[in-house]
Amino acid sequence: MAYDKFNILTSTAVPLPLENVDTDQIIPARFLKATKREGFGDNLFRDWRYNNDGSPKKDFILNNPIYSGKILVGGKNFGSGSSRExxxxxxxxxxxRCVVSSFFADIFRNNCLNVGVLPVQVSAEFSEQIFNAIYDDPNTEIEINLPEQTITILSTGAKESFDINSYKKDNMLNGFDDIDYLQSMKSDIESFANGLLL
Amino acid sequence: MSKTLFDKVWDSHVVRKIEGGPDVFFIDRHFIHEVTSPVAFLGLKSRGLSVLYPERTFATADHNTPTINQHLPVEDPLSANQLKALEDNSNEYGISHWGLGHQKNGIVHVVGPENGITFPGATIVCGDSHTSTHGAFGAIAFGIGTSEVEMVLSTQCIMQPKPKKMRINVNGNLSKGVTPKDVALYIISQLTTSGATGYFVEYAGDVFENMTMEGRMTVCNLSIEMGARGGMIAPDETTFAYLKGKPLSLKGDAWDKAVAYWKTLKTDADATFDKELTFNASDIEPMITYGTNPGMGMGISKHIPNAEAVEGGVATYKKSLEYMGYHEDDAMIGKPVDYVFLGSCTNGRIEDFRAFASIVKGRKKADNVTAWLVPGSHEVEALIKEEGILDIITKAGFELRQPGCSACLAMNDDKVPAGKYAVSTSNRNFEGRQGPGSRTLLASPLVAAAAAVTGVVTDPRDLL
Structure with a gap:
């Protein structure tokens, strides 16, 4: 699926400092019944965001107009559980367009990279600095520089570098996905398959 | 060079290594279901791609299917639409499809092994994190996202960096009333839900060697709950005996040849792991969870730990207990139970029903408990009847439902109401997993049976 290219993103951020945020919280199973990829944002964090009657829960961060932006900053072990893309x-x-955490669950991290969301893993200390900076000033901007692989808190100048493998980095910079690559090597795959026992 | 079991299977499936990137990894067997495949097929269509090897993909409907009146049309239009999409897509691309009502229908991770689709040394994926189940056969099996489902359909490959390797040894003998589920919940409680993230696990030692295939599947199934992509156990005579004669297993000379190869699939004596952990079987008692992730588990006779005693954030821990309506230092024994769920890809196999029956036999379901007993497949359902288990549970006041994922993730009508407590043999106790506001206590079929007949959390050893 095509997604926007990612280069340098400068944005305010939304803090969600809970640990072990699982994918059932990110989107509950009862909202997985679509056969198209549309409208899932409406149900992001559905049960933390809305009451049963559909009214917003005032104390949830996404319902607080003070915090907004294209970066979500989560706690440790973000995206654990179900493989639901x-x-x-x-x-x-x-x-x-970017999720920042001190630790990501594997499948969620992979899925993010495949759909154009950049997972940025930072140290626990830097994660704390980001939360503090946002709480001090919700208008604090964070710069995610993919070419340089750095994340910077612009108000304090604090900076850290992050890892991403060069293949995935190239994909994100160009908006490519793995299917483009795999299609280009189909004859290699077919000769490999021909050599298999089962 | 010495290799682990994992290395042997992984390395033999790498089509290409990308410098500084992932491996192009060949997939032998691919399972699809109604929830995570429709968008992958849409992707194929929009790119004008075909399915490269339809005979390597198997479709079954399980996630949102009803567990009663399966002969009637599915009432929920969205679920019906997904089931129809799975059927239409399978037909269009020539993929075998075991839909609702088909005699082979059931939970993907139950029907795959029982039909011999799963085999040692295979690479197996599915858009479902509990695909790790198939690792019980010495396969590399793990869950993938929908973009990857599309990759497998179109090229039979995905792009994966090779995970690190961990070996978990459990030695000694399990005590009475301690099941494979307890072993897994114990390991997860020791490692936390992220303790194995980035790793692929091999389970080794007496306990796994002595386990049945059903038990091994339960353990490997739960690998993802400690963050591991998957877990595997070296194939042995137990594995071969289970697979021999299954509908899609190899036959004759081809079988003998395969077994000779499968016997080489074990970790070399001097191979090394990035991490190795060893536990004693005698330290494990029947387990139960008290919080909102599978790492928040403990021996059933223990008290809920203090926030200061656990690893991780105090705020997250307290939020979790608040959701459950529990307090630090509470005993779990005697806590009220409203629902009991026996089933899922974790504990929906014949052995789980045998265990449940061993406790409810000659007893009665507690009046305050609603129980959902959901077999993992029609084959399990048939065995339940054949072995006389249906008689036992019926006499005890229970009903048997029809196969499916059911209350494990509550995509169908099997939802635990808000605030109610469910002792569940499934795999996740996340907030709202079994229905909005539901509270889940993960446990073994024995603990579930003990709760079902007493109406409160009960040590099954008292009833055995």
């Missing part, structure tokens, strides 16, 4: 779609569809 719908969780990454919901994050993207809501308008986030």
């Amino acid at each position: 719908h969780a990454a779609w919901a994050v993207y569809d809501y308008g986030f």
